[in-house]
Amino acid sequence: MGKIRETFRRYLSDKGLKSTQQREIILDEFLRAGSHLSTEELYLRIRRQHPNIGYATVYRTLKLFSECGIAEEHNFGDGQTRYESVAGEEHHDHLICTGCKRIIEFEDPRIESLQDEVARLHDFKILDHRLELYGLCSECRQK
Amino acid sequence: MGKIRETFRRYLSDKGLKSTQQREIILDEFLRAGSHLSTEELYLRIRRQHPNIGYATVYRTLKLFSECGIAEEHNFGDGQTRYESVAGEEHHDHLICTGCKRIIEFEDPRIESLQDEVARLHDFKILDHRLELYGLCSECRQK
């Protein structure tokens, strides 16, 4: 079984929560679909195959994913919360093209370590961070 | 006259917009009040002295500030848009204490230049960016 599924199921049982068909279906689709989906986008995808699953369930399940650490919430400024699977991979940040809305992930350990340094300077304990670069990709600049 | 007021007035006249009492009052209070205010917070402050100024006017005026570059919109994840005055000062980023909600500004040119490097690598033209470090300040850690 996938590591993520395992993490999720363990979280549920640890908390006395239940494993349900809906949660499995939502997790499947969440993992299958690309990253950075909004609640609504995921809901619409799921509804194709499972029209009886409600928006609230998707919403609540995504919160669960976030709580147990298999997904991260993001807010790219379009007024929708987006979720991204964190498949045990390295942390990464985002380049966001304001033209075509494309989201590119990147990762730079040098930036991370400078962040740690800033935090030390201010006697801060960093729990999370986000770095987003907004701009235009080469294609959109040509238009 | 302050540089910011001048910028704002020039923007208005360039666009054929009008300078009004309300806009002046809102700008005054915006500059006087600390940074990182939400629309509502600013509205409440203004209402003390000017109970007849409506929320919508504050909202629309903040948008104007943002358009003409004297304010920046932020979203720190609490569901409210916040505005910060950019008094011609250096760009800076934010350390946000999730305990006491305090917001500390910082600035690190080394991080900025690494960001530029990342953008170059992906053939991106950066128009804006944001870096936010969430965590606990020393006081909140002691509790």
Added chain:
DNA sequence: TTTCTTGCAAAAGCTTTGCACACCG
């Protein structure tokens, strides 16, 4: 059974807009 979940619909927040009247240039 007992407790947790679900789906629906409704409530909440915050943001945005329509409109009639007021004001600026």
Added chain:
DNA sequence: CGGTGTGCAAAGCTTTTGCAAGAAA
């Protein structure tokens, strides 16, 4: 005057929640 701005209230959106019926343990 003509066009823009204001204030109010209402509409829009997304996110949350209450509740009765349904499913897991």
